[in-house]
Amino acid sequence: MKCETCFRHCALAEGQIGWCKARQRVGDVIVDRNYGKISALALDPIEKKPLAFFHPGSMILSVGSYGCNLACPFCQNHAIAQRDLDGSCAWVTPEQLVEKAVSLVPRGNIGIAFTYNEPMLSWEFIRDTGRLAKARGLQVVVVTNGSVTLPVLEKVLPYVDAFNIDLKGFSNAYYDYVSGNLETVKRFIERAATDAHVELTTLVVPGKNDSLEEMEALSSFVASISPSIPLHLTRYFPRWKEETPATSIETLQALQAVALRHLDKVVLGNV
Structure with a gap:
C-alpha cells in the first residue's frame, strides 16, 4: 500500500513503518503511529519558532513528537x-493539550505550535487538536x-x-x-x-547553499508569491553529522542584501 503523506510515497507491507518512522500500515489503512505521542513540550517565545511578524512578544506552547521525512x-x-x-x-489527547494551552494563557500563551520534529507527518493530530484549539480562541502554528x-x-x-x-x-x-x-x-x-500567515527560514550552510546566485533565485521565487513574505536567513553551526565551520556574519549580510532586492522583510537569525 502506498503512503500518500509525502513525496516519498513509501510502499508499505502490512505492519511496515515508513521511512519517516511516523507512519505505518495497519490492515488496509496507513496510520499516524505517533498520534499524541509527545517527546518535547515547552512554553517558548513566538520569535523562537521563528515567527517575527505574528503576534510578536507573545509566548506559545510548543509541542514535538518524533520522526521526519528528511535527513538534514x-x-x-x-x-x-x-x-x-x-x-x-x-x-x-487533543483535549488535554488544548486544556494545557488554555491554562497557560495567563502566562502570555496565545496557542499551540507543532514543532521540533516534522509535525505534518502527524497531520491527524494537528487537525484534531487544531479544531479544538480554534474553538477555544487559541492560535495554531x-x-x-x-x-x-x-x-x-x-x-x-x-x-x-x-x-x-x-x-x-x-x-x-541541495535538496538531495x-x-x-x-x-x-x-x-x-x-x-x-x-x-495563512507564512514566514520562511533558510539555514545557510557554507559551501552548500550560500551562493549569491542561489539566493537571487530563492528570493525571486518567494517574491513571485508575495514580496511581503518574511524570510529568515539563519546562521548554521556544526551539528549532528555536519562538521563544516559556522556561517560567517558577512555571508549572511551579503545574502540579505540580495534577498532585499525582492523581499520586504529579510531577518538574520542565530547571529
Missing part, C-alpha cells in the same frame, strides 16, 4: 527527529519542512493560523543533500500562503 546532516533536533521514540514518549503533499496540507489548513516553513535552499542538488524534494516544498509554500 546538520539537524539540531536529531535526537527526536531521526529516531523512533515510540516507546518513550508521553501520550496526550506549524513549523514544518513543507515536504508533504497538497492533499495533506488541505486537511490541516482550516485550523492553522501561521506556518514557518523551512525552504532549505533553492537547488535540486538533505534527502528532500524542492518542488514539493515550493507547491506547499504557494498553497499555505493563500490562507
Whole structure:
C-alpha cells in the first residue's frame, strides 16, 4: 500500500513503518503511529519558532513528537527527529493539550505550535487538536519542512493560523543533500500562503547553499508569491553529522542584501 503523506510515497507491507518512522500500515489503512505521542513540550517565545511578524512578544506552547521525512546532516533536533521514540514518549489527547494551552494563557500563551520534529507527518493530530484549539480562541502554528503533499496540507489548513516553513535552499542538488524534494516544498509554500500567515527560514550552510546566485533565485521565487513574505536567513553551526565551520556574519549580510532586492522583510537569525 502506498503512503500518500509525502513525496516519498513509501510502499508499505502490512505492519511496515515508513521511512519517516511516523507512519505505518495497519490492515488496509496507513496510520499516524505517533498520534499524541509527545517527546518535547515547552512554553517558548513566538520569535523562537521563528515567527517575527505574528503576534510578536507573545509566548506559545510548543509541542514535538518524533520522526521526519528528511535527513538534514546538520539537524539540531536529531535526537527526536531521526529516531523512533515510540516507546518513550508521553501520550496526550487533543483535549488535554488544548486544556494545557488554555491554562497557560495567563502566562502570555496565545496557542499551540507543532514543532521540533516534522509535525505534518502527524497531520491527524494537528487537525484534531487544531479544531479544538480554534474553538477555544487559541492560535495554531506549524513549523514544518513543507515536504508533504497538497492533499495533506488541505486537511490541516482550516485550523492553522501561521506556518514557518523551512525552504532549505533553492537547488535540486541541495535538496538531495538533505534527502528532500524542492518542488514539493515550493507547491506547499504557494498553497499555505493563500490562507495563512507564512514566514520562511533558510539555514545557510557554507559551501552548500550560500551562493549569491542561489539566493537571487530563492528570493525571486518567494517574491513571485508575495514580496511581503518574511524570510529568515539563519546562521548554521556544526551539528549532528555536519562538521563544516559556522556561517560567517558577512555571508549572511551579503545574502540579505540580495534577498532585499525582492523581499520586504529579510531577518538574520542565530547571529
